[in-house]
Structures are given as C-alpha cells and as structure tokens.
Amino acid sequence: MVQYRAASLDLSFAALADATRRGILEQLGRADASITSLADRFHMTLTGMRKHIAVLERAGLVVTEKVGRVRTCRLGQRDLAAEAGWIAHQRQLFEARFDALDKIILEMEQEEHDGSASE
C-alpha cells in the first residue's frame, strides 16, 4: 500500500514537472475539455497533446473518456498527489523528531546509568 503510494507520488511528480502539463491541470480544474480544444489552447499538435494527456493519465491526475469521435478529459483523483505528499511530509517530520528523541533517550539512559538524575 505504501509502496503503491510512493510509486504514484513519483508518477505525479514526473507528470507535474512540466509547465504545459501543470497548465492543462489548471485548465481542467475550471472545466472538462476535449483533447482537440486543449491542443488549440496550448498551440500544440494533437499528437503532442495526446502525449501530455497520457502522462497525466498514468499518474491518475486526469481521466479521459471517448464519446463518439471526441475524447474528453477531466481531472482525476487529485487527492492522490496531495495524500502521497502529505504522508511523505509526515514521515520526514516524524523521522527527524524521533531521531532527535533517540539521542535524548540515549543521554537519559546514560544519566540513569551514571546514577545522576539531574539534567
């Protein structure tokens, strides 16, 4: 489960590490859009836009659906990126805290061992 999260976080980072792709997400945050209209808006070829959408789709940030001849894009589970980032942040915080606590506990044990209870 956590491995799965780490993998999706990496995918999200890769997907978001491109200004155009961040722009696409911003756009889809306002309204769903077809690949054709996104290509127009970002002055790109249809093929170029399809590649960007594929990357976003793999990261779970965008979901696409084909109706007739039009493929519509909308935002996917954005919580995925937020959650993975949050968990990673909590882990960094607690690891740093507990590493410091480890050192202090060692000192406390040492003091007790030396028979002095004072700081």
Place this chain on the structure above:
Amino acid sequence: MMDRQANSHPAAHGGTSVERKSERELVVTRTFDAKPHTVFKAWSEPEIFRRWWVPEGFGITLIGCEMDVRTGGTYRLVFAAGETDTMAFHGKYLEVVPDRKIVWTNEEEAECAVTTVTFEEQGGKTLLTFHELYPSKEALDEAMQGSAAGLPAQLEQLAALLADIG
C-alpha cells in the same frame, strides 16, 4: 526518494512507519531502545519534550511550551516560523496513564482531532504508537490539502532541476 522504510513493519529495524490507516486516522510507529518509563518521560516533561518535538531544518522554532501532563491538564505550544509568524496549538489531556499512554485534544481547529500515544514494552524496548483521529474524512483531507499547498513550490524547483539535467 520517498520510500525509505516504506513497508508496514519497519519497527523491526527501528524505522518510522507512517500510514493513513483509514479515512480518519494517521498512525505513526517507532521502536525506541529504552524502557517505556524513559520514553514516557521524554514525552511528558516539557523541558525534554521541547528539545526534540520541533526538528531542525523545518524552519520552525518552539518559543513556548507549557504542558501539564495529567488527566484533565492542558497544554499550549507556541511555534514561530520566520520573523513574525507565530502559531499556537493548545488542548487538554483526556487521559494520562504514566509510562503507558497519553491522550490529548487538538483544539486549534474548529473540529478537534484527538491524538493518542501509547508506550508498549517489548523485550526491554518500547514500541511507540502515535495515533491521530480526525473528526471526519473531510478534516483529514483538509489537513492534507493544507500541507500540499507547499507542493507547487517544490514542483517548480523540480522542474528547474529537470531542466538543468535535460
């Protein structure tokens, strides 16, 4: 990058495990090489607690730390970030069992999360479990979105880095 100790049983080799256990719960565990009495002391005496609760390198300092760790007691922690930003966190201890358990409320939020820390002896060591229960799925999601606010800046840095590599 992020998957250091990323498994469900890192306590076996002293690592910190962090998991979202359910829609409303965050659980952190870690084993410490000391008896519960010592670990509990580090969590319940403010002059010791303040030495480790705010790690260096997170851009935050603890400027006030009042803790009356007993059932019905209260606490108030004041953090400073940068020059002028201060944040106060406060609440009360719902249950304190010396060397075993501390339960407190986090009352700076409208709906308050409850934190439970337990200390279990395991072969001369202590298994510590830090459990946070949010009042609702939305409250935990909001906490996540809040810390995700730092994400765009990280992404910009990442983009710059990748551009350099590219």
